[in-house]
Amino acid sequence: MGNALRLYNTLTREKQAFEPIDPDNVRMYVCGPTVYDFAHIGNARPVIVFDVLFRLLRHLYGEDHVTYVRNITDVDDKINARAKRDYPDLPLNEAIRAVTEKTADQFHKDIAALGVLPPTVEPRATDHIDGMVAMIQTLLDKGNAYVAEGPEGKEVLFDVPSMPDYGRLSRRNLEDQQAGARIAVESHKKSPADFVLWKESAGDEPGWEGRFTVDGQSIAIHGRPGWHIECSVMSEKHLGETFDIHGGGLDLIFPHHENEIAQSCCAHGNHVMANVWMHNGFVQVEGRKMAKSEGNFVTIHDLLGTEKFGGRKWPGEVLRLAMLMTHYREPIDFSVKRLEEAENILVKLRRKTEGAAAGEITSPFRQAIEDDLNTPDFIGHMLGAGVSPSSLAAAGDLLGLDLRPIQTDFDVQSCVNQRLAFIRDKNWAEADRIRDELASQGIQLKDSKDKETGERITTWEVKR
Numbered sequence: 001m002g003n004a005l006r007l008y009n010t011l012t013r014e015k016q017a018f019e020p021i022d023p024d025n026v027r028m029y030v031c032g033p034t035v036y037d038f039a040h041i042g043n044a045r046p047v048i049v050f051d052v053l054f055r056l057l058r059h060l061y062g063e064d065h066v067t068y069v070r071n072i073t074d075v076d077d078k079i080n081a082r083a084k085r086d087y088p089d090l091p092l093n094e095a096i097r098a099v100t101e102k103t104a105d106q107f108h109k110d111i112a113a114l115g116v117l118p119p120t121v122e123p124r125a126t127d128h129i130d131g132m133v134a135m136i137q138t139l140l141d142k143g144n145a146y147v148a149e150g151p152e153g154k155e156v157l158f159d160v161p162s163m164p165d166y167g168r169l170s171r172r173n174l175e176d177q178q179a180g181a182r183i184a185v186e187s188h189k190k191s192p193a194d195f196v197l198w199k200e201s202a203g204d205e206p207g208w209e210g211r212f213t214v215d216g217q218s219i220a221i222h223g224r225p226g227w228h229i230e231c232s233v234m235s236e237k238h239l240g241e242t243f244d245i246h247g248g249g250l251d252l253i254f255p256h257h258e259n260e261i262a263q264s265c266c267a268h269g270n271h272v273m274a275n276v277w278m279h280n281g282f283v284q285v286e287g288r289k290m291a292k293s294e295g296n297f298v299t300i301h302d303l304l305g306t307e308k309f310g311g312r313k314w315p316g317e318v319l320r321l322a323m324l325m326t327h328y329r330e331p332i333d334f335s336v337k338r339l340e341e342a343e344n345i346l347v348k349l350r351r352k353t354e355g356a357a358a359g360e361i362t363s364p365f366r367q368a369i370e371d372d373l374n375t376p377d378f379i380g381h382m383l384g385a386g387v388s389p390s391s392l393a394a395a396g397d398l399l400g401l402d403l404r405p406i407q408t409d410f411d412v413q414s415c416v417n418q419r420l421a422f423i424r425d426k427n428w429a430e431a432d433r434i435r436d437e438l439a440s441q442g443i444q445l446k447d448s449k450d451k452e453t454g455e456r457i458t459t460w461e462v463k464r
Contacts, residue, residue: 005370010277011169015372020244026057026066027243029235031252034073035103038299041334042283048320049280049328050247051116055398056369069238070119074100074126080206092206093126110300113316115400123234129208131233132225135267136197137212144266145197147214148188153200154221160193163262170254195259196226228259246274250281281331310336315440317401318343324375347442349382352392353403359390412443416458
């Protein structure tokens with residue numbers, strides 16, 4: 001593919017040629033889910049976007065030369081409280097693991113159905129507490145942090161004004177932040193913009209033993225880490241002090257990513273934490289912001305396994321394609337119409353591949369995907385005339401789409417018969433699964449009744 005890859009860097013606000021620090025070990029970190037609840041479709045977007053980038057980097061530099069780290073955040077006050085309540089006799093880390101096991105397992109099943117490759121490393125925050133305490137101590141030693149008595153106990157805070165170029169990523173002016181802050185509410189802070197690195201836990205709250213030294217005096221704070229310090233420590237542990245790409249959703253630019261940069265750069269004495277910062281756009285549902293209060297909160301699990309959205313279940317590859325039909329930096333309006341459009345496109349692409357094995361990625365595809373992951377143009381080329389089946393199959397692989405051909409007549413009829421058996425047994429879930437799997441491959445089922453016997457008859461046709 002050459003070295004024509006250009007990526008939009010939020011830090012510089014422009015597209016630039018991607019040049020890895022070490023072509024033999026291209027390194028990328030992406031903020032993963034907080035496993036308190038099932039992942040929603042907004043969480044699905046960065047997982048899919050950066051999976052495509054992971055596939056592209058592996059294609060460019062070789063599978064063994066790309067390290068992709070996507071963390072799991074399992075340190076959260078709600079998770080901690082539930083762990084203490086449900087498993088009071090277990091050590092905190094074990095209790096948290098018990099609480100988060102179900103949601104983490106569901107997350108992995110959901111994204112596997114979306115065609116997402118496992119990351120190279122998937123660290124958990126709870127496995128890096130010692131590293132967080134160590135980095136906080138470094139920041140204290142360098143004068144970038146201090147201990148203060150907050151309204152709920154002792155806190156170790158990052159001293160934002162101690163970093164002169166704080167705000168480079170978000171382009172936020174420190175003076176503007178101070179002017180709008182509620183200083184009276186947080187008078188224990190030196191600056192209103194200062195943020196928590198470590199927070200004391202009350203007697204009945206979960207926490208870890210944090211021991212810090214300030215001015216030669218040892219201070220023990222039973223508490224838990226701030227959100228931002230987690231990613232600074234996990235990325236350093238698995239990728240080093242400076243790495244190539246850091247990704248996540250647009251909502252993470254401030255304060256999360258800005259504060260990651262502040263912590264990491266000050267702790268390591270570096271000017272940058274990651275060379276390229278990439279952020280995907282927001283997802284709204286049927287024209288409205290997704291929220292439980294709006295009644296339009298949709299999880300990946302809902303889409304794949306229930307009929308809550310559009311009255312049917314949706315195959316994972318349809319959801320994946322629906323996300324990739326819009327450029328990753330643009331907002332998406334997620335709708336039933338969009339899913340139906342993606343399903344129709346998938347049917348057309350599968351018909352065009354003609355069952356061919358993957359060949360080479362040709363020039364139009366290279367130009368699109370290397371231009372800041374321009375997946376809409378990439379998909380447009382897939383639908384265009386004159387693309388060989390083998391090239392189309394290769395393009396599908398790069399997007400993580402399974403373009404295997406439609407089943408043979410015998411296979412389809414076998415599935416139809418199996419579905420009818422499930423219906424007779426009133427096993428509606430399995431019957432619906434077969435219907436949806438056939439629909440994803442372009443097979444439309446039509447149910448009717450025999451006029452004489454009244455028995456169900458199912459016919460099928462290939463959608464045009």
